Amino acid sequence: MTTLLISDLHLQPAAPEITDGFLNWLAERAPAAEAVYILGDFFEAWIGDDLLDLGASDPTGTAELASRVADALKTLAEAGTAIYLMHGNRDFLLGERFAKAAGARLLPDPSVVTLGERPVLLMHGDSLCTRDEAYMAFRRQARDPQWQAQVLGMPIAERLQLAKQLRDQSGEANSNKAEDIMDVTPDEVVEALRAHGVDTLIHGHTHRPAVHDLEVNGAPAKRLVLGDWQPDRGWEIVVEGGGEPHLREFALS
Template identity: 60%
Template sequence: MQLLIADLHLQPDQPEIAQGFIDYLRGPAREASALTILGDLFEAWIGDDYRGEFEQRIIAELRACHDAGTRLAFMHGNRDFLIGEAFAADSGCALLEDPTVMELGGQRALLMHGDSLCTGDSAYMAFRRQARDPAWQAQILALPVEERLALARKLRQQSGEANSNKAEDIMDVTPAAVVDTLREHESRLLIHGHTHRPAVHELEVDGERAQRYVIGDWRPNQGWQLRVEGDSLTLESFALA
């Protein structure tokens, strides 16, 4: 069995979700052969060199899960794109490119965070290009920690204000981008998060049946996962203790 999750947005002022994830790592994740996190594990990450008590605890729990025998993989999201090799080494998570193709359920599956598919949001796409630029990232990482923390707070505030004024369809994936991306990667199975709209979508690519699985975001009383057992893929929610 393999598990895929996304969009936990872990942060100190949401202790219920953090504890739910820790319980998940100590329970269901250890029963799986692999756990893949498709971005936004953290609400914000300002660099591997800054780790408070909260971040250290999450890293330690990931490492314990890895050491218990579960393969861990992490793909950057739009909130934690500054996670780097030091985090990967300490947590036991392999870093995945976005997108990544792998075999799941006997199919060639395309894994993404999902934000690159929201092409209708031109302002966000411009920010994404900047945020994924290695030169820009190096410039940010060179700033003092306090300046990076202030920048993270400012970006979260700006994101919330901008999203409140955007039409719902703009913040969802663009159907044409989905089809083009599946065609480009020669896949008929897409799995992503980001939109916080859990669902299984049926579509067609060049006359062939295709599916898009959207993994939901975690909340104080609820988590989401995609469970892969043999050829079966099951999108499911579960209660957090």
């Protein structure tokens, strides 16, 4: 019984090596897994599930890419692997239509699930970066159902332009921020573990793959951080049977 967790693939037409690497991973690695968890930022940008209607007429190429990915996920799901999708800060508009097309289930952020024989807290990770006050303000707006409904009501062309604008603004803002501001706030990590009554947290978002030993309520705890995928390599967390989760880097082929 194997469980695999990944995040931060940032799939986009401009990075075909990552898409091809992921599709190979789905065909060669994932079929041995009982479950696959994708913890956010699966796509570099997602403007709404109706993007799938554009097909080849999508000027960004994202619709065709998403259809290929959804079909591959559905094949995996139909073979018996459970697939779970969590929203990230790039693809928070992923909806039930895409999940159904992919044979996946949307997973709330945060969620406690049983991996192996232990309860584990899963998060995308952006909600832990509370020192980045500007981003936290945007996150509150982007998770507001009224704001999302307003955006989804815009013509697709306007949403595509908005997505580009938000990415450009994010890149410019991050280039001027201190590194520690964009990382998690340690006290928030401890509080999240304490609030959910678990001793293990798995998340992505920060692009800083590592395993951190912590202490919560006087007892040992652990935080595992998934890395972002690049054209030549990916990251996964593996849980074998009732064993401990471990972080693994691998080459994309």
